[in-house]
Amino acid sequence: xxEVAQSPRYKITEKSQAVAFWCDPIxxxxxxxxxxxxxxxxPELLVQFQDESVVDDSQLPKDRFSAERLKGVDSTLKIQPxxxxxxxMYLCASSPSTGKNTGExxxxxxxRLTVL
Amino acid sequence: SQKIxxxxxxxxxxxxxxxxLTCNYTNYSPAYLQWYRQDPGRGPVFLLLIRENEKEKRKExxxxxxxxxxxxxxxxxxxxxxxxxxxxxxxRGGGYNKLIFGAGTRLAVHP
Numbered sequence: 001x002x003e004v005a006q007s008p009r010y011k012i013t014e015k016s017q018a019v020a021f022w023c024d025p026i027x028x029x030x031x032x033x034x035x036x037x038x039x040x041x042x043p044e045l046l047v048q049f050q051d052e053s054v055v056d057d058s059q060l061p062k063d064r065f066s067a068e069r070l071k072g073v074d075s076t077l078k079i080q081p082x083x084x085x086x087x088x089m090y091l092c093a094s095s096p097s098t099g100k101n102t103g104e105x106x107x108x109x110x111x112r113l114t115v116l
Numbered sequence: 117s118q119k120i121x122x123x124x125x126x127x128x129x130x131x132x133x134x135x136x137l138t139c140n141y142t143n144y145s146p147a148y149l150q151w152y153r154q155d156p157g158r159g160p161v162f163l164l165l166i167r168e169n170e171k172e173k174r175k176e177x178x179x180x181x182x183x184x185x186x187x188x189x190x191x192x193x194x195x196x197x198x199x200x201x202x203x204x205x206x207x208r209g210g211g212y213n214k215l216i217f218g219a220g221t222r223l224a225v226h227p
Binding site: 004033035040041042043044045048055056089091093103104105106107108109110112 | 120122150157158159160161162165205207214215216217218219220
């Protein structure tokens with residue numbers, strides 16, 4: 001069964017360092033999402049791609065976060081510099097839907113970031 | 117703004133009973149609501165989608181309702197089992213292919 005792949009699974013870093021997360025969505029899925037989930041809260045959308053284009057990045061802290069999906073397939077989310085408040089689970093999801101009505105999202109296992 | 121509110125308190129029930137989780141939304145009714153299950157340290161897994169014009173949807177032991185008058189969705193698990201223990205997330209459509217999630221409700225089923 002096809003899955004969304006994410007790496008690394010766990011990352012511990014010191015504040016002010018740079019961090020990068022990678023996501024490979026299910027083959028053929030046009031839409032890719034990066035969510036951040038703080039412990040005890042629900043996932044919060046950071047950025048949404050439709051193929052290689054950003055559709056929504058309104059909640060992405062652009063002074064320190066960047067995301068790209070250059071060939072419309074895999075994606076990288078970068079944080080530079082990392083801050084203590086960035087400690088969270090970073091979830092990648094993909095969906096085959098391209099229209100207005102979203103079908104289910106397929107999530108990866110997430111990347112757990114701890115900033116010391 | 118569009119919000120999803122779920123009971124933040126954990127729900128504790130006895131094995132075999134029916135678990136009922138509540139999801140309330142604000143502002144206009146979304147075209148659909150989705151429910152996901154999330155185990156600790158894992159990504160959410162899709163369970164059910166219910167559209168605005170559907171009152172009820174079932175899948176095995178799961179049932180979801182959508183009440184546009186109360187602005188509420190109820191998620192039921194019948195004959196609950198300890199393996200059903202997890203956090204359940206409700207999500208609404210928030211625009212072009214966008215999902216807005218609630219904080220989730222943790223369910224604990226005791227033998």
